[in-house]
Amino acid sequence: MSRFDQRLSEILTHATDVFDEKGYAGASMRDLSRASGMSLAGLYYYFESKEKLLYLIQRHTFTTILERLRTRLEDVTEPEARIRVFILNHLEYFLANQKSMKVLSHEDEVLKNGYGAEIAAIKREYVRICVELMEELKRARDLDFSSRTATLSLFGMMNWIYTWYKPRVDGNAEELAREMGDIFLRGVSSGKASKKDPEKRTDLIL
Amino acid sequence: MSRFDQRLSEILTHATDVFDEKGYAGASMRDLSRASGMSLAGLYYYFESKEKLLYLIQRHTFTTILERLRTRLEDVTEPEARIRVFILNHLEYFLANQKSMKVLSHEDEVLKNGYGAEIAAIKREYVRICVELMEELKRARDLDFSSRTATLSLFGMMNWIYTWYKPRVDGNAEELAREMGDIFLRGVSSGKASKKDPEKRTDLIL
DNA sequence: ATATTTATCGAACGTTCGTTCGAACTCCTG
DNA sequence: CAGGAGTTCGAACGAACGTTCGATAAATAT
Structure with missing residues (x-):
């Protein structure tokens, strides 16, 4: 499992927490950024939207x-x-x-x-x-x-x-x-x- | 039932349609305005948020x-x-x-x-x-x-x-x-x- | 040590968000 | 028909939205 995949699945985990709590529409990219400890722009290195x-x-x-x-x-x-x-x-x-x-x-x-x-x-x-x-x-x-x-x-x-x-x-x-x-x-x-x-x-x- | 209450319940009906379709967070006040045929500002005469x-x-x-x-x-x-x-x-x-x-x-x-x-x-x-x-x-x-x-x-x-x-x-x-x-x-x-x-x-x- | 790829970031883009405000329109009552 | 209350609206507010971009930092390869 590559470093990329590992980091991606960490982000997925944190994003799941946020979606669970606020719902998909109610969660902002800035919420996800905060939860995963990565900058807003940094997230887009791992997924496109x-x-x-x-x-x-x-x-x-x-x-x-x-x-x-x-x-x-x-x-x-x-x-x-x-x-x-x-x-x-x-x-x-x-x-x-x-x-x-x-x-x-x-x-x-x-x-x-x-x-x-x-x-x-x-x-x-x-x-x-x-x-x-x-x-x-x-x-x-x-x-x-x-x-x-x-x-x-x-x-x-x-x-x-x-x-x-x-x-x-x-x-x-x-x-x-x-x-x-x-x-x-x-x-x-x-x-x-x-x-x-x-x-x-x-x-x-x- | 007053004119106010009647109009309000019409708005509630249309808003229900929109929430049903897009979810609460995903529905915008502008969506509700469009669906109920009333201006964005007009809605706020009937409810405060x-x-x-x-x-x-x-x-x-x-x-x-x-x-x-x-x-x-x-x-x-x-x-x-x-x-x-x-x-x-x-x-x-x-x-x-x-x-x-x-x-x-x-x-x-x-x-x-x-x-x-x-x-x-x-x-x-x-x-x-x-x-x-x-x-x-x-x-x-x-x-x-x-x-x-x-x-x-x-x-x-x-x-x-x-x-x-x-x-x-x-x-x-x-x-x-x-x-x-x-x-x-x-x-x-x-x-x-x-x-x-x-x-x-x-x-x-x- | 240097060059190259991989990873991260601050800043900003244009758009859309919920809400407000004062002006205008409609309607009922005197 | 005058006047006040009830109703509607266009325009605008600041904030937050998803996404982009060029620069920089860290990790890897030469």
Whole structure:
């Protein structure tokens, strides 16, 4: 890892802190300069615009969590266990990198065109995997529920924690993953749900 | 309703559109001026700062949904039904006022000091009611789960919809409330969950 | 030690920001 | 129709914005 890359990732870390606290639009380049201990002009040696900086943060965060997920899923075949792996992976990374994940979640719509499209593609792939896990579970247990609503509800449960999680009160990722996994999996485990429209589309429009 | 109040609420509506689209920090007073068809200076006849404008939007949205909830809960006594009333009320208002609710959810932390404290107090009361419904259910059915985690997970499921809801795909509030109610209530209905720490605190620190 | 690349900086650019102010317009009341 | 209150506006304020540029300092290579 070159000196350049190392310094860049330090800047990314500090920028993440600032975006977390003030939001992307609310954070100024001068804020970032102050936080990273580098001059305003100096920052532009490492990236060409504020927008690109957000892109770099989001891409790194998203590709990392996706990578870890893929590795972990390799070892597990049972459908419910695979969903629990998904939940645990998501929450573990979320809590260990709360600021990055808030910047990823909260600044979801600010990147436009090229950068935005690239991040959106990673996101689509991440969600697609989760929907597939739902489909596996439905097939294995002959369940009937909307994979789309279920998946997006699950993401809601998990992603919302950035608004309320307090380490001292809410325990670690394992506990939380177990609690949320219990609620979600038991909630979804019954033929009764969503009987009305079993052909409900499962592809996602995001 | 005075002419002043009427014009103000028109401005609030247009401002909500702009905040929804660009975020509070990303929206300029000139954007708001353009959207509401009034001159930049003219806006300041109706409110004294951009911050106050966000406060007015958030307060109106939050007090309205809270008011409706109280009215609806008066008619229902059975614990599970009361939670379903909460979910339906929340989702109905959320979908009918998507932009306002996004501004309320997404710009949660931007108001500081006086204004922020007032909104936070309404929020605390709203969440407190939901936690109490959980406690009622637990008592009535002798269940054992963390009211805090359950409540906040439920809020996550519901509030996250502003990131994915498409009317044509996801149906109306009733359907969604039934689906999410099924998942959540079935998920929470079992003595097995969270057995490990039955004394887990139920008061919320937000 | 010198030359060359890599890294950092102060100062400034033009633009946009939230807000103010006094003048003007509109409207209701006497 | 005169007059005062209620409403709207153009123009401007100083401050802060994202970005650029040429000079300088530090690190590396010769």
